[in-house]
Amino acid sequence: MELWFSEFHTPDVKHSLRVDRHLYSKKSDYQQIDIYDTPEFGKVLTLDGNVMLTERDEFIYDEMITHVPMAVHPNVQDVLVIGAGDGGVVKELARYECIQSIDLVEMDEDVVSACRQYLPENACRLDDKRVHIYFDNALRFIRRRKAQYDLIIVDSTDPFGPSEGYFTREFYGICYNALKDDGIMVNQQGSPFYRHDAQAMQRSHKRIVSTFPISRVYQAHIPTYAAGYWLFGFASKKYHPIDDFDREKWLKLHLKTKYYTVRLHAGAFFLPAFLEEMLEEVE
Amino acid sequence: MELWFSEFHTPDVKHSLRVDRHLYSKKSDYQQIDIYDTPEFGKVLTLDGNVMLTERDEFIYDEMITHVPMAVHPNVQDVLVIGAGDGGVVKELARYECIQSIDLVEMDEDVVSACRQYLPENACRLDDKRVHIYFDNALRFIRRRKAQYDLIIVDSTDPFGPSEGYFTREFYGICYNALKDDGIMVNQQGSPFYRHDAQAMQRSHKRIVSTFPISRVYQAHIPTYAAGYWLFGFASKKYHPIDDFDREKWLKLHLKTKYYTVRLHAGAFFLPAFLEEMLEEVE
Structure with missing residues (x-):
């Protein structure tokens, strides 16, 4: 069979x-x-x-959504992760000693328990004492938080279905408010290749641009995602993803990675012409 | 149905x-x-x-295999293209007025005639008066050429089957000899993700490194190729792909591209950690 x-x-x-x-x-x-x-x-x-x-390609997504903002912000202490019940983002975050608190808001408790059981290498750091898991609606959760986080990572599913609310202007607004004055929000921003995905990406980018003073898109090769080509949004109140990137400081942490490197950090923001045009259309 | x-x-x-x-x-x-x-x-x-x-994604491959070396070498006049009977590489090359002669060596005449008939937008520049098409075995053809070309583009199929001979040390040696003293060879170098492809890529990179003083690998997102992640080899007698890249000169040509940009040029050489390791293993 x-x-x-x-x-x-x-x-x-x-x-x-x-x-x-x-x-x-x-x-x-x-x-x-x-x-x-x-x-x-x-x-x-x-x-x-x-x-x-x-298991074979999660490192690409989890490293790129985590290490890029961590290498830019000079002092991340309080992090909010939305979605990501599989634990992959928390696994990467937990490697940073500077982080004091990670709030994980996942609506679906069954995702977390299934991953604990079947994907223990991914979920292994969900029990880190700095991690607080909330099984809650993320919008409701964040609305109550003001100027509390240095970094918010939005690791949601795609903007069709249950995660649609994580791609709205209202959502980005409450994330903005939940961030401190120099906070950074990173989100999974979909794929730019197929038309339906590209249009969703443009809509979401437009909303982020209208909410944050700094908004850039970066890319990674992820074989199991649409077209093998995935984007992340880097939205920030103060720090620029390349100008404020502290390469030497990150290298001193001696974090072993399989995808992210300090050279690739900048290269990930150098986008193909067709994608630059798509982003400019809505900026 | x-x-x-x-x-x-x-x-x-x-x-x-x-x-x-x-x-x-x-x-x-x-x-x-x-x-x-x-x-x-x-x-x-x-x-x-x-x-x-x-038709939908050829621009990525054809632009990246062509414009990267063209933006590095200061004066390409004579070009040899191996394989590429579909005409896509020639279509990009023909946009450069500096080029005086393009020899295209394709073993299979049927590929050219099929593409002329069914993919005319790809094959449209095969009739450019600077293009000379030879239906011949590329090894035999190149062995007779000495110090004749500024640029050789190896646009072969993968190193399993009829194109296997285009990935040998002997082949890279005769390409080296067919290039002028400051010549560049660019080849399609496969995908680094799946094991079988990655091993072939390592073998071929090792042979190029032992033949050319400068050898670098660069990448592009190509949705219809394995893992959506494709590599090119940049092998050169004199010019470095980033240090000798003349950004301003290329911009003055005002070539409209859909993938290649002068920013992406450098970014394409910033590779993921796992790929850097694979290359270092054989360097």
């Missing part, structure tokens, strides 16, 4: 992974959660049929 | 494109040639079942 998991990146493009075993399947209060074991990508977490992470 | 073209990027990973029409199919003397019309990527050329180009 051949078992394959397929994801439609558009109605006309399909990415398929051979599956050894279907390890976990549950319809939670919010979404369909599945975990597969695959020969090429190891364990794979999908939500509503979309790949969220694989 | 649903018609899909699928390519196995590994035995356990499959990338599939919905097909409207199968426009062309021929077993030539060298390989199986097919052209499909697809809703997402327009017309798609495959050789032996591997995607060579699509």
